[in-house]
Amino acid sequence: MNYPLTQIPERTTKPRQKGYTMVMDKGLSIRQIEDFLETSAAYTDIVKLGWATSFVTPNLKEKLAVYKSAGIPVYFGGTLFEAFIIRNQFDEYRRILDEFGMEYAEVSDGSLEMEQDDKCEYIRTLCQQVTVLSEVGSKDEAKIIPPYKWIKLMKAELEAGAWKVIGEAREGGNVGLFRASGEVRQGLVEEILTEIPEEKIIWEAPQKSQQVWFVKLVGANVNVGNIAPHEVISLETIRLGLRGDTFTHFLDK
Template structure:
């Protein structure tokens, strides 16, 4: 930090297991990646190349190398996994992970119908190859999953070998954990937290109000994902109580 302030939440250093920030790269140029890392890299724990953008990204290997040189791991979005699965190309997907030297992979079923035992088997198989992030929730706004089922799905995927589970919201933040308006399904979130440890969940929260909700509920070191590159530093200030939304949240008034 550039100067000293009292009563600022402590943030663990990287690599960290909590207070995890996942940024979404939806098609940055390699020059933009370099600028992004220069400005915000120390606050980014992992980068997702959104949905199947890696299929059409120019100079993909070079982009991945820039992130790797900065010590920031990357992974391909879960929609790419689903695109391979629906075409019966799972072995080809595994070869792609090897070809690009990927250390992480996302398993999801937000766009396809996949029996849950089969999904868990994919988690198990990929866990022998990479670190698996497993996403729960549908991209279909009409598909409402009850809380007990979210809990059951998350726990089964963790048991199958997922390192963390991701709560689905899309890059827009209006499905899954959220209503179409972007409002948090707070009852769902709090029900999940009665059974699943908060450090095992990455909550997709692309909108500021959503980030504020999770930070006020679980503290500065909640795991958040689908953060736009230009929102990384704003998010860090929210985590530290240095933006109006959380300005008083971490202060002990007796010591002011």
């Protein structure tokens, strides 16, 4: 930090298991990535190339190389995985991961119907090749999954070998963990945390109010995802109690 302040919560350091910030890249150019990394690399743990943007991104290998040079891993969004699965191209998906030197992959079923046993088998298979993040929750705002089922799905996917599970919210933060208004389904989150260790969950929380809510509930070292590149510094100040929303949260009472 640039100068001393007391009563700042202790942040974990990279490489970390808690306090993870997952950033969503929805189509940044190489120049934009370089600018983003200049200010935010220290606070970014992993980058997701949103949904299937990697399919149409120009200079994909060069783009991945810029992230790699900064020591930041990248993975393709879960929708791309689903696009391969629905076309019966799982083996080709695995070859693509190797071709592009991917060390992480996301397994999800937010856009298609998939049996849980099949999803867990995909996780088990991919775990032999890469580190797997598994997303739980539907992208369909009309599909409400009860808390007990979220817990059951998360447990099964962690047991199948997922490194962390991701709570679905989409890039807008208006499905899954959240109501259409963006309001957190508080009872759902609190119930999940009674059964699943906090360090094993990345909560998609693209909106500032959602990030504030999770920091207040879990603490400065909550894992959050789908953060916009230009919001990473802002999120870090929220984590440290240096923005109005959490200004007094970490102060001695």
